[in-house]
Amino acid sequence: MAALKYVGVILLVGFLCVGAYQLTTRGEFPSVANKTQAPSIYTGNLLIDEALDRLIGDSTTQQKRLAASYLGTQESVSSNLIRGMQKAIDSNSDPAVRASVAEALGQLAVKDLAGSREIQLLELIRNAYQQEPISSVRRNLVQAAAKLKTPEAATFIARAAEKDPDSEVRAFAKQAMKERERHASDQEA
Secondary structure, three states: OHHHHHHHHHHHHHHHHHHHHHHHHOOOOOOOOOOOOOOOOOOOOHHHHHHHHHHHOOOOHHHHHHHHHHHHOOOOOOHHHHHHHHHHHHHOOOHHHHHHHHHHHHHHHOOOOOHHHHHHHHHHHHHHHHHOOOHHHHHHHHHHHHOOOOHHHHHHHHHHHHHOOOHHHHHHHHHHHHHHHHHHHHHHO
16 A cells, blocks of 8 residues: 555656646746756745746746736745846836736735835835836836835825826825825724
8 A cells, every 4th residue: 555655656746747847848837947047136936036037037028927926926025036026127128017017016015024125115116116107107116005004105105196297197196095094094993
């Protein structure tokens, strides 16, 4: 009976390896084995490092957007992850990718962040917002900031509500401020 267990485990491992190989060869699964260079940002997690490399590197727009989406789902938000996201949003010329990174920042913003990580994330959002020419990406950045709990985020959103060159972004920022205020009053009650 024990021999059958070992054979079953070996078959399962083999099946998983073949499946991963097939996904890797089709470009649907991060491949550490096919790397030709070291990751540009190290988080200590191979999948996160691979996703950051795809986001920052020469991947297709779709791969970059998928990588951003994956990074937004991370439960643990490290300083290296935030630095990688900063590099991705600063270095990418495609507004669709920058919008996806901004959405991922919003997903990370709802995590229970340590104070320094929340400030680091807000700084990333603030810097990206100041450099961003595309209004839809700025709106996503305001939306990400609205999910942060720090009072500095409220100040950032208020400035966007007053000074953004696009009326839709200003209106969105005003709505985000109202929602933050309503949420804060609900918390107090």
